[in-house]
Amino acid sequence: MPQTGAAVWAAADLTTADWMVPVGTEEAAELEAALTAAQAAAPVPALTRLAPILADVTTRLDTGRGFCLLRGLPFDRHGAAAAEAALLALGTHLGSPLNGTQPVVHRLTGPAPAGSTVRSGLPLFHIEACDAIALLCLANGPEAPPHVLVSAGAVHNEVMRRDRAALAELYEPAPLIENGETVPRAVFTLTEGAFAARYTRHAVEQASSTPQPGAPPLAAGLRPAFDLLDKVCAEPSLMLKLELRSGDLLLFNPHLVWKLRTLVETDAEAPEAAQEFRRLRITMQHSRRTVAEPG
Incomplete structure (x- = not known):
């Protein structure tokens, strides 16, 4: 049977309104306060004004298009360490951040070395054992390739x-x-x-x-x-190409939306790169992973 619903889309079917989440000045100011606290090594305050927006994000990821983009938040204004702390605080509103044996927030950079985003000549997707991926853009030059999404x-x-x-x-x-x-x-x-x-x-x-x-x-x-x-997967009509700006936060459900890899995981101590991103993996209470993949 064919799949139906909001998560079944082609790029040509979508407008910006389908995936952009509006962020108001009060919500941006609340994150600004959280970033300022994190930069001063103080506890990050509760994100009460952002909570309804993040609840909407959860719905979009589970039963909506499967992805969304938050633009207008000041993630890129207080340094990477503060951005990571604020991203982690935001992620707790969506579910439980994953870490395993690695840092909770991973650093991704670009441009990726030749062959690092393909294997055996085939492009790699962000297919990970989690229910949501939050990809935060801290820096992204005009020469950077677009971020490509397809509906599974x-x-x-x-x-x-x-x-x-x-x-x-x-x-x-x-x-x-x-x-x-x-x-x-x-x-x-x-x-x-x-x-x-x-x-x-x-x-x-x-x-x-x-x-x-x-x-x-x-x-x-x-x-x-x-x-x-x-x-x-390579059909142009299915591939949605997004140009991310500094401060943008892209969130997607990797069980519904596949994202081509254009970045590589990098050590935190490596020099700053032209493309600086942070990735947070999240599990949710109602998980397609645990429903569809027992054991």
């Missing part, structure tokens, strides 16, 4: 239109490498009515190149299905 539901439907057998392959779990272990994972899942999509072809190729003892061979139809999926 729209990709699903276009694959279905072209080749239903290929779509069926993408619903079948295939072994892939995740966190150093081989696990079965399908590109598309539908459990209890919740659609979720995670495309990690490079991880499947990695697992097939060094198969574990007793692991089933890669299905014969999977690579052709991946080839079709790659072709559909």
Whole structure:
């Protein structure tokens, strides 16, 4: 069955009003106060005026377009450390920030070295084990490439239109490498009515190149299905290109919206780059990841 709903979109169907979240002067002033406190190493005050906007963001990510952009907040005016603290405070309104063994807020920079955003000649997407990704722009020169988003539901439907057998392959779990272990994972899942999509072809190729003892061979139809999926993801009509400005905050649900990688994760002590971003990964109470991927 084709996917439907607000998260199934093509770039040509959208206007700025579909993804831009209005931010008023009072909300901006509240974040300004939070940044000032963070810069002085004081506790970040509660974001009470921003809370309703962030509640709307949560709805947009889960049942809306799957992404949104906040513009007009002064994230870029008080230094990177203050911006990271304020971003973390903002993220707690959306869910629980993830860190694992790494810092909670990750530094991403560009331009990315050749080959760092592709693997085996294929572009990489931000497909991560979380429910939302907050990408904060601190600096972005005019020569920087656009940030490209595609709707996973729209990709699903276009694959279905072209080749239903290929779509069926993408619903079948295939072994892939995740966190150093081989696990079965399908590109598309539908459990209890919740659609979720995670495309990690490079991880499947990695697992097939060094198969574990007793692991089933890669299905014969999977690579052709991946080839079709790659072709559909590159359709200009589906790709939304965003030019991010300093202070912009892009948020997206990686199970509904796939973002092409244009940046690389960088050590915090590395020199400042032409493109400076911060990424926060968030889990939410009602998670498509936990519904669609038990265990």
